[in-house]
Amino acid sequence: MFQAIKTPNHPFLFVFFCFLSLSLFAAEPGTRTKECSLLEPGVPAEYFLSRALREQVDGFQASQRRKPEDSKLSFERSVSFLDSYHLCLKEVGKDPSALSSETQSLNYLELGSLEKAWEWSESAIGKSPEVSKDLVLLQTRIRIRQGELAKASDVLESSLHKFPNDPDFLYLLGNINFERKLWNQSILYYTALSFVIERRDNHSKYKFLTAKALGELNYKLDYPKISIKRYNEYTTAYKNDMEVLFRLAQIYFVLGDFKHCRQYLEQIREKNPRDLDASHMLAEIYFMDARDLAPTYFATLKKEKKIPKEGIVFLLDKLVSGSKTGLEAKLRTYIQENPGRLSPRVALLELAEKEKLPDYEILSADTAQYAYEYRQYLTAEKILRRGLSQITAKENAFEEKSLYYEKISSCQEMLGLWNHSILSTREALRLTKETEKSLRLRFRLAYLYLQGNLKKESLSVSVLSETIKENPNPTHYYLRGLAYFQLSKYKESVSDFSEAIKLDPKNFNYYFYRATAFDKLKQFSDTESDLKTTISLNPNASNAMNYLGYLYAEKDMNPEEANKLLNQAVSLEPDNPAFQDSLGWVLYRKKDFNRALLHLNFAASLALERGFEDPVIYEHLGDVYLAKKDPVNALQFFKLSESKLKLESNKDLVAKIKKVQKEISE
Known part of the structure; x- marks a missing residue:
């Protein structure tokens, strides 16, 4: 893990120390003054720095040759030379340099002295006019080695706006947050990395690792179709990854697509005939979805000696082969011990129908309910229709x-x-x-x-x-309020939401949706009041935080409060493209253009990952590039925004495009 973090450029250090070594003794002949009490007259303090760099290079080379003892000795000698160099600097009233501090930090990291490594990295940052990528990655490595993954993430995030499209930063952030089980945060960075790879570096070393990670994350966050797409990208290069093939089978099973589920399980059996999990899962799929083919498949399993002496596959084989003796009791026992399995319930229901068991109707309803809960909607519907006919x-x-x-x-x-x-x-x-x-x-x-x-x-x-005439329930008013809103009848919508609030004044959803209707009526104070009430009733109402923060930004009001609200919304839902867009827009209004671009690119990549493109996000990107005096990129995003508009033309956007085209032509 964390393979993106690289050590400093060793060839560069080697060349540097060679030139430095030559220059140390190139002084004019004559009287040589003593520059450091630890050195002979005429030898500059940089001699120690040169030796330290040479030892560090030797340490890394020994490590690559798998000679840990030699490597350790070289790093220890490098530390000693740097200590001497720093004493020489102290004698003339100077502090350690950025280079020597970073080099010492790296030495202590390799030696496992992590507190000292961190102290020296902080010294390097204090001496650096501009923090380099290597220094940020060095601090990240230290935090990871300390087991401080949250702090490692903070190190990277604090500098991300300076390196917004850097694959190493994005991969590490995705990886670290995955390790922390922060799935929404992880998918944000992996999606941004995918966005960068597709547009800038299609041959990136991270391409397929990112596709696999996005497959897993979208599966965890319940975006199964996107998960399939990402896993398929990964399997174009890694066709024999059995774990991923099995995961694809599981996803299709969850979607109720047994046909594709069978295909992947059969692939696994073909590539790895010894895989019992795939063989047994396939047996359950054949039983539930391809009953006419099930006998042939179970016969194949018998020839392969893959029918166990107990368990669900054993019981299904009994039913398929027509052996019903004692089967009802065994199936009921199995269901009791394994309540989460669907296939034994389907088997018991089939047996109940054939044997005309008295609790058939109960079993039918229960089995359909379990199928529904496990998202097997087609299976559930089939069971329900069969039960209906009975x-x-x-x-x-x-x-x-x-x-x-x-x-x-x-x-x-x-x-x-x-x-x-x-x-x-x-x-x-x-x-x-x-x-x-x-x-x-x-x-x-x-x-x-x-x-x-x-x-x-x-x-x-x-x-x-x-319905309301018979039963003036708050949910009935609420739903009619939504219907009126969709009909653009905003006054009627407000009236219904107000009625719902009278009947249930603690329901924060009613205030939020009334706020959206007030906003359409251009009643800002009412909108603001309802959004604040929503947040007071539900401190995790990220949609209300985003809405209010964006309104403040649009009206150039309460910039600090807008920033606070939107950061709260993003922290609650980091993978929400609308929230990232709003935060980017606030940062644009504050003229923090680099951070604005970072969040707007997050918004664009997340929207694409979810299967849509938002013209507003593209227009905002164009606005930021225009403010950065980059008319070429501004025009690109303005045109992209225009191409994604579904309704009438945006006059302001058309005017921007003409203005930028004129600027470029001049």
Whole structure:
């Protein structure tokens, strides 16, 4: 880990000390004065520095040759020569130089004297007119060796605005925060690094390491489709990484895409026939998703002697082969001992249907619920429809069917099948006679009308208006307020959010969304008040912090408060592109252009990682480059912003483009 941190440039040090050594004795003949009590007359103090540098180079070379004792002796001699050099400087009233301090720090780091290494690195920084990349990386190495990963991250972050596109810095920050399990922070830096690699250094040594890290991070942060994309980038170079192939199979399993899951598991079996995990997981997939092919696959496992004498694969093999004796009891016991497994529940449900077990309906509902919770929405829907077909014409059958349609609707919603979900909800609503269930289903129907790009906000308002007459619940007013907002009826939206607040004055969401409606009505004081109330009710309301901070920046108000709010929002959600954009904009307003560029580039890279490009971010980047008197880059981002606009043209942006084009042509 942390392989990005490099030692100083040894060839440079070698050449430097050679030239220095030659110059030490090139004095004019004649009387030689004594410059240091530790040296002969005429020998300058730099002699000790030269010897120290030579010993340090020898120390690194011995380390590379795997001669630790020789290496240690060389570093110790280098320390001794530098001590002598510093005594010579002290005799003439001088302090250690930046070079000698950094060299001594590096010696102590290699010797494991970490406190001394840090002290000398601080001395080097104090003597340096401008802190170099090597010195920052040296301090980072010291903190890592001390086990102080948070402090190591702070060292890098404090200088990142000076090296915003440096791959070593970004890789290290991604790596350190990954080790700290700060996934959102880690994905920020790895995404920025990927952005740099794609645009500046497509052959970077970090390219595939970054793709793998982003695959894992997006998986952890529940962006499975982005995770697949990143892992696939990695496997173009590392086709035999079994761990990644298995992770891809797991992701597809979570997505309910058993076809692709099977493909990756079969790849693993082909590349590594001894892999039992892949073989057994594939058995469960065949059982749940390809029942007609399952017997052939289980027969293959038998030939390969991969059917264990107990466990889930053993039980599934029994069911597939038609051996049902004692199977029900064994499956129930297995489920009790392993409640998180889906395949034994599916197996027991199949057995219950074939054997006409009395608790079939209960098992059907429970299995569908588990499938839903494990995001196997297609599997859950199949189980629910099978259960629906088994409901006989008995008392309360309509209510049971209504409940099944409601659950089917939830599965369709999670699959993004909005119209199907609406139809299922309508059917559930048609079948029920229960007042509470009817209200719940109407609320759900109104909610579904607002999803996707259905453009059915008016239908949502109509359903909610009828519901509110019967039950003026705060959530009903809240949802209708959102519907009115989407219809650009901001006064009505404010009115509904206000009604919701009267009924539930402690709900911070109501204040936040009323603030957004007030903002559309250009009522700044009301907007500000509601956003402050949101934050007071919920100290972690990052969306309100971002909104208020950005408004202050736009209006050139309360710059310090704006900066504080946006830094709080970013600390809570570092991988939120909107928050990074807002912070960059505030820094631009403060004329801190380098830091502004850093955060705006974070925003642009994060937006791309999430699959969209925001014209506002690109326009802001153009504004910063223009302020830095870089019209070429400014024009590039202004045009990029214009190309991403989906609605009507931005007149201000068009004027900027014309102005910059004229400036460049002149």
